[in-house]
Each structure stands twice: as C-alpha cells, then as structure tokens.
Amino acid sequence: MAPRRYDPIIRRHVEFKETRRVPIRPAGDVLDKSKPDLGQSGAMDIVTLQRLCARSWPGLEQDWLGEWELRAADGFTGRANSALPLGDAGLPVPEALDRVVEWYTARGLTPRLQVPAARPGVSDGDPASGVAALCDARGWAAEPWTLVMLRSAAPSATAGVQTAALRWSDEPDDAWLSLYHRAGAQLPSVARRVITAAPAQYLSVRLDGDAVGIGRVALVEELAVLTAIEVTARERRHGLGTLITEALTARAADDGARLTALQVFADNAAAVRLYRRLGFRTHHQYRYRSLSDG
Numbered sequence: 691m692a693p694r695r696y697d698p699i700i701r702r703h704v705e706f707k708e709t710r711r712v713p714i715r716p717a718g719d720v721l722d723k724s725k726p727d728l729g730q731s732g733a734m735d736i737v738t739l740q741r742l743c744a745r746s747w748p749g750l751e752q753d754w755l756g757e758w759e760l761r762a763a764d765g766f767t768g769r770a771n772s773a774l775p776l777g778d779a780g781l782p783v784p785e786a787l788d789r790v791v792e793w794y795t796a797r798g799l800t801p802r803l804q805v806p807a808a809r810p811g812v813s814d815g816d817p818a819s820g821v822a823a824l825c826d827a828r829g830w831a832a833e834p835w836t837l838v839m840l841r842s843a844a845p846s847a848t849a850g851v852q853t854a855a856l857r858w859s860d861e862p863d864d865a866w867l868s869l870y871h872r873a874g875a876q877l878p879s880v881a882r883r884v885i886t887a888a889p890a891q892y893l894s895v896r897l898d899g900d901a902v903g904i905g906r907v908a909l910v911e912e913l914a915v916l917t918a919i920e921v922t923a924r925e926r927r928h929g930l931g932t933l934i935t936e937a938l939t940a941r942a943a944d945d946g947a948r949l950t951a952l953q954v955f956a957d958n959a960a961a962v963r964l965y966r967r968l969g970f971r972t973h974h975q976y977r978y979r980s981l982s983d984g
C-alpha cells in the first residue's frame with residue numbers, strides 16, 4: 691500500500707509515491723510507434739507532456755493540491771510561478787481555485803494558473819476545460835497562447851551555419867545569462883537559481899569570440915525540453931537559430947532522448963516558422979490565467 695501523508699492545503703491525508711507524488715509514465719512507453727509524425731497528439735497525451743515539461747523548469751518551491759502542482763520562484767518566469775491544474779485536486783474545482791489563490795497570496799505572488807488546452811479542431815480531450823470555464827466565470831485575465839511543439843529527437847537533415855563555435859556547460863555563465871531574454875544585468879538575482887533548478891545543458895554560440903546565441907536543454911525521462919533559444923538581433927537570419935535548435939536536440943538524442951519538445955508564443959512568427967521548418971509540430975497549447983487586481 692502506498693504511504694500516506696497529511697496535505698495541509700487540502701487538509702486531508704493523500705497517498706503519495708516517494709518523492710514524486712504523481713506517477714508519470716516514461717516517455718518511451720507512451721509513444722505511439724505506428725504514427726509516422728510524432729507531432730500528432732497521439733505521440734503522448736497532453737497531461738504527460740505537461741508534467742514532463744514542468745519537471746524541466748520546476749521553480750524553487752513546489753507543492754501539491756491533490757494532483758495539481760503549485761510552483762513558486764519569487765515571480766521569475768510564468769512557469770515557475772503558476773499552478774498546473776491537471777488531474778484531480780482532491781476537492782471541487784471552485785474550492786481548489788480558492789486554495790490556489792491563498793497559496794500564491796501568502797507568497798506575495800499573483801495567483802496564476804498554466805491552463806493547457808487541445809488545439810482548436812483537434813478531438814483530444816481538453817484536460818483542464820472545467821478550470822478554464824471557471825476562470826472565465828470568475829473573470830480571471832487570460833494571457834496569450836503558447837504552443838507546445840514536439841518532434842522526434844533524431845537529427846534532421848537541416849544544417850545551421852558551420853563556422854560558429856559551440857560551447858557546452860552544465861551551468862550558465864555570465865555571457866549566457868546576458869543573452870537570456872536580452873535582459874543582461876536586469877535579470878533579477880533569483881534568475882540563475884530558477885534557470886538552473888533542473889539539471890540541464892547550456893549552449894553558447896560564439897562568432898569571432900563574441901557570444902551571439904544561446905540555448906538550454908533539459909532531459910526528462912526520454913523527453914528533451916528546449917528552452918532559452920535566442921540569437922542576438924544583429925546575427926539573425928544567418929542560420930544560428932537552426933544551428934542551436936539542432937545542436938540541443940542532437941545533444942539530448944546522444945543522452946537518450948527520443949522526443950524533443952519546446953514552448954513558443956503562438957504569435958512569435960519567426961520562432962514558430964523556424965521550428966516548423968525543423969520538423970516540430972504543435973501538440974497542444976496553454977495560456978496563463980491570473981487573478982486580476984481589479
């Protein structure tokens with residue numbers, strides 16, 4: 691019988707499995723090998739993909755409300771400071787939402803949910819439609835959609851520029867951080883801890899000694915999750931984005947990845963086009979819902 695613990699949020703005992711309380715099947719077990727296009731939603735269900743991605747960027751504090759995952763990290767990045775309302779919260783959704791509000795308010799953070807949804811026209815079940823409907827009813831603000839894109843981790847035929855030097859590290863150096871979101875010195879002090887909260891490899895690309903691009907890849911089970919793909923404005927459209935994306939994927943494939951996922955704003959036309967060209971297909975989407983002040 692699974693051990694039980696008292697959950698102070700839902701105020702009852704729940705079963706849990708050692709440190710990981712929500713079981714996740716290894717990515718390899720949920721692949722539908724009969725589907726030639728791994729970008730189809732049959733490759734992996736939305737909940738599994740969301741949970742694996744969450745482990746690649748976990749924030750600094752995690753808690754569980756039943757199967758809902760609550761994350762906080764001093765407000766740095768949406769993923770690290772939002773609840774993932776997947777599965778059974780262990781209490782009715784309206785009460786669960788109230789508890790989320792309490793949890794974030796107690797930390798001085800805006801109550802926020804990362805709410806995944808199937809793409810319009812895709813017949814897959816929507817894993818959080820009840821939550822989305824309640825957010826609508828309660829007037830929670832909706833942020834723009836982000837696409838979760840998926841591809842096989844096998845290298846593609848596309849090559850990037852050949853002359854750039856690639857530097858790998860298991861932690862970001864100052865040059866890497868200075869390119870992250872072009873924020874440089876303005877990154878909050880907590881940023882490094884949030885970015886490095888999960889084991890990952892950091893790629894810096896240099897041209898003539900200057901750092902011109904970065905990327906990060908975290909391997910979770912057999913899924914490689916790519917983040918922080920950025921090229922300095924002056925060097926764009928010369929193949930560096932392609933080089934970085936392929937290099938991150940190849941690195942993860944060497945380490946045993948079978949699938950590669952990434953998240954990109956739906957309205958980031960340049961990045962979406964780049965990823966589509968490299969074989970990524972939209973699996974599902976999500977958007978943040980937050981309790982507005984007014």
Ligand SMILES: CC(C)(COP(=O)(O)OP(=O)(O)OC[C@H]1O[C@@H](n2cnc3c(N)ncnc32)[C@H](O)[C@@H]1OP(=O)(O)O)[C@@H](O)C(=O)NCCC(=O)NCCS
Nearest residue numbers: 919920921926927928929930931932953954960961963964
């Ligand atoms: C997205 C980004 C990484 C692309 O880097 P890049 O070095 O310009 O990419 P590439 O030169 O390899 O482009 C490959 C293809 O992507 C597409 N693409 C890239 N930028 C594009 C743009 N501005 N408009 C339209 N298509 C674009 C094109 O198909 C391009 O091929 P082409 O130049 O032969 O037409 C870069 O624009 C960037 O750093 N943007 C800001 C950060 C960001 O949004 N990162 C993605 C976060 S998920």
